[in-house]
Amino acid sequence: MRSRLASMFYANAQMNPDKLAIWCDGKTATYKEMADLVSRYSNLLLRQGAAYGDHIAIPMNNSIESVALFFSAADLGICVVPLNPSLPLEAIKAAMAAGDIKHVIARRAFFADCEKSGGLDIPGFAICLDKEYPGTVPFEKINEMPVERPEIDHDVDGSESLILTMTSGSTGTPKPIDISQDNKYERSMAHIRVYKITQDDKILAATPLYHSLAERLVILPLILGATSILLPRFTPAIWLKCVEEQKPTFTIAVSAQLAQILELLKQPDAPKITSFRSIVSSSALLEASVKYELIDLLKCEFHEMYGTSEVSTVTDICFQETKNKQNSVGKPFDEAEIRILRDESESDFDTDCAPGEVGEIAVKSKLQCKGYYKQEAMMNAAMFGDYFRTGDLGYLDEDGYLYFAGRKKELIITGAINVYPHDIDVVVGRLPEVEECAAFAYPDDRLGEVVALAVVPKEDQEINLRALKTYCARNLADFQQPHKIFIVDKLPKNTMGKLQRMAILDYVRENGLDQ
Amino acid sequence: MENVKEFIIDYIQREYDIPDDVDILNLNYVEEGYIDSLGLIQFIAVIEDEFGITFTDEDLESEDIKVVGKMAELIASKMEGAAE
Numbered sequence: 001m002r003s004r005l006a007s008m009f010y011a012n013a014q015m016n017p018d019k020l021a022i023w024c025d026g027k028t029a030t031y032k033e034m035a036d037l038v039s040r041y042s043n044l045l046l047r048q049g050a051a052y053g054d055h056i057a058i059p060m061n062n063s064i065e066s067v068a069l070f071f072s073a074a075d076l077g078i079c080v081v082p083l084n085p086s087l088p089l090e091a092i093k094a095a096m097a098a099g100d101i102k103h104v105i106a107r108r109a110f111f112a113d114c115e116k117s118g119g120l121d122i123p124g125f126a127i128c129l130d131k132e133y134p135g136t137v138p139f140e141k142i143n144e145m146p147v148e149r150p151e152i153d154h155d156v157d158g159s160e161s162l163i164l165t166m167t168s169g170s171t172g173t174p175k176p177i178d179i180s181q182d183n184k185y186e187r188s189m190a191h192i193r194v195y196k197i198t199q200d201d202k203i204l205a206a207t208p209l210y211h212s213l214a215e216r217l218v219i220l221p222l223i224l225g226a227t228s229i230l231l232p233r234f235t236p237a238i239w240l241k242c243v244e245e246q247k248p249t250f251t252i253a254v255s256a257q258l259a260q261i262l263e264l265l266k267q268p269d270a271p272k273i274t275s276f277r278s279i280v281s282s283s284a285l286l287e288a289s290v291k292y293e294l295i296d297l298l299k300c301e302f303h304e305m306y307g308t309s310e311v312s313t314v315t316d317i318c319f320q321e322t323k324n325k326q327n328s329v330g331k332p333f334d335e336a337e338i339r340i341l342r343d344e345s346e347s348d349f350d351t352d353c354a355p356g357e358v359g360e361i362a363v364k365s366k367l368q369c370k371g372y373y374k375q376e377a378m379m380n381a382a383m384f385g386d387y388f389r390t391g392d393l394g395y396l397d398e399d400g401y402l403y404f405a406g407r408k409k410e411l412i413i414t415g416a417i418n419v420y421p422h423d424i425d426v427v428v429g430r431l432p433e434v435e436e437c438a439a440f441a442y443p444d445d446r447l448g449e450v451v452a453l454a455v456v457p458k459e460d461q462e463i464n465l466r467a468l469k470t471y472c473a474r475n476l477a478d479f480q481q482p483h484k485i486f487i488v489d490k491l492p493k494n495t496m497g498k499l500q501r502m503a504i505l506d507y508v509r510e511n512g513l514d515q
Numbered sequence: 516m517e518n519v520k521e522f523i524i525d526y527i528q529r530e531y532d533i534p535d536d537v538d539i540l541n542l543n544y545v546e547e548g549y550i551d552s553l554g555l556i557q558f559i560a561v562i563e564d565e566f567g568i569t570f571t572d573e574d575l576e577s578e579d580i581k582v583v584g585k586m587a588e589l590i591a592s593k594m595e596g597a598a599e
Contacts, residue, residue: 026534061530085530109529130532232531233548 003156005181005223006075010035010149012225021222023246024064025232034068034222036147041065041072043145048125048137050103052077052154055164057101059085059092059110060210062232065129065139067209067218069105070162074181077154079161081176082210084495089113091174095166096122098174099373108133158182164373165212165309176373177309179212187312187367188220190335194316195278195303197250199225202275204248206231206239206257211496212309213282217252236260240271247275252305254283256497259290265297276300280316282307283498285404285422287429288326291319304329306404308390310382312367314338315402328401329394336365339387340396353395358405358420361394362387393420410501412441414449419480421451421501427475428453431468433461438491440504442484453482454504456490463487486513519594520587522565526558527583540584555581568593 013021013035021034029037050056056073060066060082073080081099083092085107096104103124111133114120128136162184164176191197203226205217214230221228229248231239239261242248253261258281264270278301279294286304295302301320306329307313315338317330332338340359342351353359364386371379382389393405406422413419424439435456442452453472457463465485472481488511492503508514524539527549533539544550550558559580563569568590570580579585 025531059530063531107529109525130528235546235548237546238548 001155001157002152003074003077003160003181004158004185005162005219006038006071006156008223009038009071012222016225019225020227022064022067022218022228022230024062024067024230027064029064031225034064035149037064037068037142038071038075039147039149040142040145041068042075042150043148044127044139044142045072045076045078045103046150047145048103048127050076050078050124052152052156053079053160054102054124055079055081055100055161056103056105057081057083057092057096057099058105059083059087059107060208061085061107062205062209062214062230064230067222067228067230070215070219071222074162074184075149075156076152077156077160079164081164081166082215083166084208084210085110086495089117095174095176098375099164099166099176103127105129105139111136156181158185161370161373163212163215165210165215175375175378177212178370178373180370183312183367183369184216184219185223186335187216188223190333190367191216191220191313192224194313194333195250195280197221197224197226201250201277202227202229202246202248204229204231204243204246204251206234206242206251207254208495212312213252213254213496216312236264240264240273243273243275244271249275249277250279251276252280252282254497255281255286255290256284256493258286258294262290262294262297266293273298278303280305282313283496285327285329287426295319306330306361306392306394306402308363308388308392310369311336311363311365311388311390312369314361314363314365317401322401325397325399325401327403328397329404330402331400332402333365333367335367336363337387338363338396338402339384340394341384341387341389355398356395358393358395360408361390361392361402361404363390364388407501410440412439412449412451414441414444414451414479419451424451424453424472424476424480424482428455428468428472431471433458433463435459436491438499438501438504439480439482440501442505444483450483451480452484452486452505454486454488454491454508456488484514488513516587516591519566519590520583523562523583523587523590526561540582540587542583543578543581544583545581562590566590566594568597 013031017032019031021031022029105127107129126136129139132138158181161178162181163179166174203221205214207214218228229246280303282305303318305313306315314336315330315332339362340353341362342359362384391408395403406420421439428437435458437455439453441449444450486508492500492507527544
């Protein structure tokens with residue numbers, strides 16, 4: 001039995017050999033060329049000694065070769081562990097240890113850094129992607145490999161881990177999310193159905209490939225027989241140029257990117273973008289004004305989704321079809337069911353929140369990952385029966401639409417009153433001089449915590465603290481008032497542009513603002 | 516000067532090859548996404564350590580440090596200043 005994902009891709013290559021399979025950074029590959037690359041990559045891995053079930057780490061950049069690796073790995077029953085190449089070496093080594101890494105594929109700079117800090121201790125081979133490095137196999141050897149899909153001596157039934165996604169950043173214990181080949185297949189099929197994706201679509205992936213969103217967006221088109229457009233790196237200008245030239249029809253973007261893209265699209269000399277039939281915003285709720293302006297400029301169907309790497313996409317909403325649910329993240333996919341859990345509900349099963357009542361979002365989904373790799377206890381702790389506790393807060397309305405209300409951990413508890421920081425962000429974010437802002441918990445002897453606010457002013461604008469306080473006093477409840485306001489140059493975010501609210505306090509302290 | 520240029524070009528290609536047809540000395544590596552604003556802070560620290568120089572606040576505010584050739588010139592001039 002051969003890998004279903006790999007076989008679907010090879011079947012597409014046989015049916016449409018000359019069709020464009022993928023574009024990345026000015027380079028292209030037809031389905032035939034991509035199939036040859038995947039086979040050569042598989043042959044290279046096999047000749048170096050890779051075997052069924054091995055784990056290969058790769059500090060991953062966005063390239064056609066990286067995408068080929070996913071399909072080679074699928075075909076051989078190997079697991080890829082994509083790492084963020086900009087992480088400090090120590091964090092990469094911790095992630096490699098947590099992921100039982102046997103082999104490594106990396107660029108020269110990575111091997112040089114490893115050597116400086118005592119070398120790289122792995123049992124298997126190392127492949128160097130750019131030129132040569134002592135003790136490694138040059139990737140260029142791939143050109144000597146046969147283009148035939150290799151025979152394998154082990155069934156690949158789909159239960160194999162295909163990707164371990166590392167969720168923690170530069171600190172903390174890595175939490176490897178274990179995604180099987182079947183997971184990837186089911187997730188792709190669910191998205192193809194919900195977003196009516198066809199072989200005619202050109203699907204843009206504009207986030208890093210070491211994150212599950214982009215992995216989904218490159219695997220999906222190639223098993224469907226569509227075209228993948230992979231942005232090498234994200235800046236709003238690179239995105240716009242790529243979209244203008246490659247004319248993608250569908251993308252799932254993170255909301256922080258869309259806000260930046262909008263700024264550029266509003267410039268008088270901005271090109272007209274008309275190729276999209278549908279755009280999905282993910283990761284965080286998009287500000288309504290940004291949404292309206294994007295729809296006006298891009299003239300396409302606009303969706304928002306909610307999900308986590310563990311359970312994939314949970315809900316979706318099409319903005320144009322549900323105008324009376326503007327702030328909702330939508331209704332569940334057919335594969336998913338949602339419960340909203342009240343606090344202290346570990347032992348009590350009758351603790352679902354009433355419609356409109358905020359609680360923790362818990363999800364039961366057929367798209368759920370295999371678990372956290374070798375961290376069963378951590379996964380069990382996150383489960384409530386069959387439901388995965390997302391750590392996110394939200395509520396359902398009477399029609400079953402989900403509304404997002406912030407991260408559970410981000411909750412500010414001031415004098416026993418719960419404050420949802422997102423509510424404050426939205427209100428202060430409406431001020432014209434504010435680029436972005438975030439409320440966060442500040443330790444306080446009397447109240448336990450008080451509300452603090454970090455504000456990034458728009459370029460060339462100043463924040464008048466007195467006016468800001470007056471505005472808050474007028475527009476927020478008393479328990480929501482920020483006790484402390486910090487003017488900052490930026491907010492701490494992860495690589496996906498998601499706000500790291502828990503890191504703001506450290507950020508203002510490190511920058512000497514907390515005096 | 517050549518080794519300074521080489522060091523910069525090497526560093527900004529840690530994750531991606533710069534295509535052959537790019538005018539590398541005039542490349543704005545931040546605008547082109549080779550290093551982002553957070554990465555730039557790290558890059559500055561690496562350069563200061565490597566060449567034993569210190570950037571002033573004025574240097575860091577200047578757009579020139581984001582351009583390969585101009586950054587190389589700035590580093591070289593600081594190294595000369597330090598050697599005198």
